[in-house]
Amino acid sequence: MPIKKLPRPVRFLLWLLVFALVYFGAQQYQKRNLVSGPVPDYSAPLLQGAYFDSRDLAGKPYVLHFWASWCPICRFEQDTIQALSRDHQVISVAMQSGGREEVQNYMQEAGLNFITLLDEEGRLASRFGVRGVPTTLLINSDGEIAFREVGYTSEWGMRLRLWWMK
Incomplete structure (x- = not known):
């Protein structure tokens, strides 16, 4: 099922999850040498x-x-x-x-x-x-x-x- 056909709250939660994964992944990457x-x-x-x-x-x-x-x-x-x-x-x-x-x-x-x-x-x-x-x-x-x-x-x-x- 394409993302655009998902209900708006579900799309919002998916985008929030993607943002959180990218943000926390970047944080861990920056800390790798500390x-x-x-x-x-x-x-x-x-x-x-x-x-x-x-x-x-x-x-x-x-x-x-x-x-x-x-x-x-x-x-x-x-x-x-x-x-x-x-x-x-x-x-x-x-x-x-x-x-x-x-x-x-x-x-x-x-x-x-x-x-x-x-x-x-x-x-x-x-x-x-x-x-x-x-x-x-x-x-x-x-x-x-x-x-x-x-x-x-x-x-x-x-x-x-x-x-x-x-």
Whole structure:
């Protein structure tokens, strides 16, 4: 039976199913290179001037968020990350967004003040398998990656995942 002869609600459900399969398939494809399991030890210069070492967060859950100043989706999501940083430990990574001064200017203009690591050449992102931004990893208190997301995620979606992670 041709699709056009199916009742309208059935056609709608079929299109919805196709959309869902394509969407979730694309999500899984984007996550294929991301690390999973235990978080590798890493260190990087902080925007604020010192040096960050991931071992300092041992035993604490946190959000590891990769973003770029040139990414329009990251700009759209930055208020969500700022809001999360008020209630949760957020470590952000400014990937290939220029030097310290450029990233500081960007964050100041945007009103952002979460902890930011500089990854000018994308080496830290490569270590985590990040190929696109924004990418968000939720790390549990055991040092394991509990959730991996590529692309935009809503504030309530992240908060729900953080709650679930506990």
